[in-house]
Amino acid sequence: MTATFTQAAVDRIARVVQIPSKETRTMSALDFVHQAMEHKVASQLLDVEVNSPFGIWYGDDMEPVLRFISFAGLVELGLRAGYLHLMEWEGARLLEQSLREFRTENPAAERVDLHLLDALIVHFDAPPSGSWSFGEVAFASFESYLALSGRLRGDGAVRSFLEQTSGHRVPAGDWAALLSPRHFADAFADGTIEGVPVTDVSAGYRLLGYLERLADILESLREHTELRSGIVRHARWVSRAERIRDRFGFWVQRMREWDRVSNEAWSDELWSAYAQRIFGTLVAEQERLNAPRPWVQPEHQQEPVVEEFNLSEDKQLEQLLAEGRVGAARELLLKKAMQMHAEMGERMLGSADFFPWAEDLVALGRVLAQMGSEDAAAALVAPIVPRLVTEYGESDCAGHASALVSSAREGRLRHRQESQEAPASGERVLRALDQREEKPHQRSWRSDLEP
Amino acid sequence: MVRKKKRPDVAIAENVPVLQVDTESLRGALSSHPEHAVVEAPAHFPLDNLRWSSDEGWMPNSLALLCQNQATKAIVFVHGFGGSADSTWEEFPRSFRTIPEAALADAFFVDYPSTTHTVAFCAAQFRKFLLDLLREPTTKVVKPSLPDEAPHRPVSMKYEKVLVVGHSMGAVVARRALLDLDRDDLTPEERNSLTILFFAPAHKGARNLGRLVESGLGLDRLPFGGAIGSLLHLRYRSVADLTKESECLADLALDSKARREERREAEENGEYLRAYVYHAQNDRVVYDDKFDDDRATVPLMAQNHRSVCKPRDGYQKPVEALCNLL
Numbered sequence: 072m073t074a075t076f077t078q079a080a081v082d083r084i085a086r087v088v089q090i091p092s093k094e095t096r097t098m099s100a101l102d103f104v105h106q107a108m109e110h111k112v113a114s115q116l117l118d119v120e121v122n123s124p125f126g127i128w129y130g131d132d133m134e135p136v137l138r139f140i141s142f143a144g145l146v147e148l149g150l151r152a153g154y155l156h157l158m159e160w161e162g163a164r165l166l167e168q169s170l171r172e173f174r175t176e177n178p179a180a181e182r183v184d185l186h187l188l189d190a191l192i193v194h195f196d197a198p199p200s201g202s203w204s205f206g207e208v209a210f211a212s213f214e215s216y217l218a219l220s221g222r223l224r225g226d227g228a229v230r231s232f233l234e235q236t237s238g239h240r241v242p243a244g245d246w247a248a249l250l251s252p253r254h255f256a257d258a259f260a261d262g263t264i265e266g267v268p269v270t271d272v273s274a275g276y277r278l279l280g281y282l283e284r285l286a287d288i289l290e291s292l293r294e295h296t297e298l299r300s301g302i303v304r305h306a307r308w309v310s311r312a313e314r315i316r317d318r319f320g321f322w323v324q325r326m327r328e329w330d331r332v333s334n335e336a337w338s339d340e341l342w343s344a345y346a347q348r349i350f351g352t353l354v355a356e357q358e359r360l361n362a363p364r365p366w367v368q369p370e371h372q373q374e375p376v377v378e379e380f381n382l383s384e385d386k387q388l389e390q391l392l393a394e395g396r397v398g399a400a401r402e403l404l405l406k407k408a409m410q411m412h413a414e415m416g417e418r419m420l421g422s423a424d425f426f427p428w429a430e431d432l433v434a435l436g437r438v439l440a441q442m443g444s445e446d447a448a449a450a451l452v453a454p455i456v457p458r459l460v461t462e463y464g465e466s467d468c469a470g471h472a473s474a475l476v477s478s479a480r481e482g483r484l485r486h487r488q489e490s491q492e493a494p495a496s497g498e499r500v501l502r503a504l505d506q507r508e509e510k511p512h513q514r515s516w517r518s519d520l521e522p
Numbered sequence: 523m524v525r526k527k528k529r530p531d532v533a534i535a536e537n538v539p540v541l542q543v544d545t546e547s548l549r550g551a552l553s554s555h556p557e558h559a560v561v562e563a564p565a566h567f568p569l570d571n572l573r574w575s576s577d578e579g580w581m582p583n584s585l586a587l588l589c590q591n592q593a594t595k596a597i598v599f600v601h602g603f604g605g606s607a608d609s610t611w612e613e614f615p616r617s618f619r620t621i622p623e624a625a626l627a628d629a630f631f632v633d634y635p636s637t638t639h640t641v642a643f644c645a646a647q648f649r650k651f652l653l654d655l656l657r658e659p660t661t662k663v664v665k666p667s668l669p670d671e672a673p674h675r676p677v678s679m680k681y682e683k684v685l686v687v688g689h690s691m692g693a694v695v696a697r698r699a700l701l702d703l704d705r706d707d708l709t710p711e712e713r714n715s716l717t718i719l720f721f722a723p724a725h726k727g728a729r730n731l732g733r734l735v736e737s738g739l740g741l742d743r744l745p746f747g748g749a750i751g752s753l754l755h756l757r758y759r760s761v762a763d764l765t766k767e768s769e770c771l772a773d774l775a776l777d778s779k780a781r782r783e784e785r786r787e788a789e790e791n792g793e794y795l796r797a798y799v800y801h802a803q804n805d806r807v808v809y810d811d812k813f814d815d816d817r818a819t820v821p822l823m824a825q826n827h828r829s830v831c832k833p834r835d836g837y838q839k840p841v842e843a844l845c846n847l848l
Contacts, residue, residue, distance in 0.1 A: 073563045079669035080568045211616035214569055218608050252746055256753035279743045280609055326745040337745035
């Protein structure tokens with residue numbers, strides 16, 4: 072019965088490493104090894120290495136030689152997990168011969184991690200006397216990893232997504248998909264925006280799901296370091312983990328720049344915690360193993376992930392609003408507002424500095440209100456309204472501050488949300504600012520509102 | 523299904539080449555490999571693809587965990603909107619291998635296109651699968667999925683018990699299929715063999731379609747998941763079937779009640795129509811009202827719509843629910 076299980080397990084492994092196709096049936100493990108020997112896949116490794124100047128991209132494993140390495144790696148992991156008894160498999164001797172020939176043919180492979188293959192050869196010298204321990208973590212985690220590998224192998228869209236994540240450069244299709252929630256939804260459902268091909272972002276979400284499962288597997292193997300490190304070596308589709316993390320980090324950054332479309336809260340901390348959960352152990356283990364890392368471009372050939380602004384705060388605000396990135400503009404203003412808010416105690420004590428500072432704060436609050444953040448604006452100016460009214464009651468500033476508080480009390484924001492009217496768009500805010508501005512080249516968030 | 527074929531002859535060399543591997547360091551690294559004195563075979567074969575002979579490309583990513591010996595029970599898992607055979611039930615295979623109650627049970631993790639087809643169509647396909655599982659399990663489902671080396675299973679074998687486990691939309695698909703199957707004259711023995719167990723079923727409708735899409739497609743992994751879900755929900759045909767007011771759900775309730783009353787009037791067993799239902803405390807996706815004459819809802823604390831059916835360390839309620847019915 073144990074031999075039957077091993078036979079089934081090795082056949083399953085062989086199916087996992089073969090690319091599913093409607094046209095061709097997958098081979099049994101024995102046929103797979105036979106074919107590898109017949110086609111002399113071992114001799115193909117050098118060509119693959121030479122043709123991949125930045126390292127070999129493993130995601131697709133189109134090359135038979137890479138599939139063979141992947142197969143051997145999974146068999147080795149199965150041994151470590153107690154999932155199979157290699158010597159009970161009818162093709163064990165043939166596999167041993169093919170592995171030894173492979174190593175003789177490739178004594179000094181540099182860009183491919185052959186650690187698992189070598190470890191399997193050692194197991195042929197001294198087979199472990201392990202048994203099944205199927206209730207245990209290692210057995211279950213390996214089976215889970217096998218299922219994950221099979222799933223990923225059958226998901227061509229995710230493999231393409233991974234292949235696009237080759238360097239620092241964010242794929243062009245991401246920028247288009249991330250224009251707004253509406254564009255993103257189109258990209259998610261169709262992979263196009265009115266016929267223009269963009270990133271299939273749904274593949275990105277599925278990839279996150281696969282990464283979560285991999286993270287769970289690694290987490291469950293805390294006490295099984297051999298198997299855990301072996302899985303990290305074998306999971307070559309995620310060998311560029313930092314690039315993948317950076318790409319999703321860019322998504323999060325862009326999404327947070329969208330205009331507010333709901334009351335959903337999302338903070339930098341949430342993303343950091345999530346990224347740490349799915350990438351933390353993986354990246355740390357990759358660094359520890361220091362295995363060959365495919366497709367990492369040399370530093371001088373890398374392009375920046377995002378075009379950085381090199382503008383003043385005021386110009387940044389203008390640019391963000393001009394692009395309709397209202398969420399980002401709001402965040403910038405709120406940051407500025409919080410800096411001013413932190414000075415409140417000191418300003419309230421003083422006399423000479425109070426009014427100019429209060430004018431700035433109220434002006435900033437008005438812009439925020441224009442952008443749909445009436446409650447935030449009111450919260451900022453409410454503490455200074457009594458003093459403004461008492462000491463500067465005739466000023467416009469006092470009137471504007473009172474109006475902001477009044478508006479928030481009346482619940483205009485909530486009313487607008489209930490009636491599902493969209494908050495102010497960047498265009499509307501700019502238009503509102505332009506109406507108050509006679510010298511655009513001198514515009515600032517304060518002067519925009521000065522009559 | 524025959525997968526074996528004549529292999530080309532490849533001679534096994536008597537003298538294998540000398541390795542150029544640093545075997546000493548590898549042996550050191552591998553020295554901690556666990557050694558066990560007792561060898562005991564697992565009750566089930568490796569988790570592998572489910573190959574239903576009438577599939578026609580409907581559910582190619584489905585999985586099966588089949589007994590090495592004869593099985594007397596079958597458990598069929600049906601995922602919800604946007605789910606999959608492995609992501610929705612990811613921890614069940616592990617649990618399955620450890621619980622004695624499952625030692626004689628085959629498990630089938632059905633993977634169907636829940637986003638692109640209506641509930642009615644998904645249910646019609648599932649009905650076909652369920653019928654094959656009840657009437658011709660060996661030839662139509664088990665034999666094509668078993669390894670070549672597996673012991674023979676009698677063609678006439680039928681499962682004594684068939685437990686259908688559904689999550690969210692999967693519960694609606696499963697119940698619709700069961701009711702339609704019943705209309706086509708299930709035998710009393712077949713009815714008696716059936717039990718339905720649902721986690722966070724959507725049979726009373728979704729509270730918020732945006733949230734349903736968000737949860738099903740995992741949009742909550744990144745910002746604005748609910749908003750994107752709201753924009754997407756019109757794109758998916760099955761979602762409309764899960765609104766509280768949908769004809770699909772109204773018919774489901776009417777048919778369930780009618781069928782149950784028919785059984786009562788005929789003094790026949792109608793228990794197979796009454797689901798065992800588990801709802802999560804933090805479910806923002808579906809209504810948790812009672813459906814027809816289902817059994818009293820079991821509340822599960824500190825779980826949400828997605829996590830409710832996923833056993834893990836410290837949360838074994840889904841496995842316990844299964845064990846209670848095996």
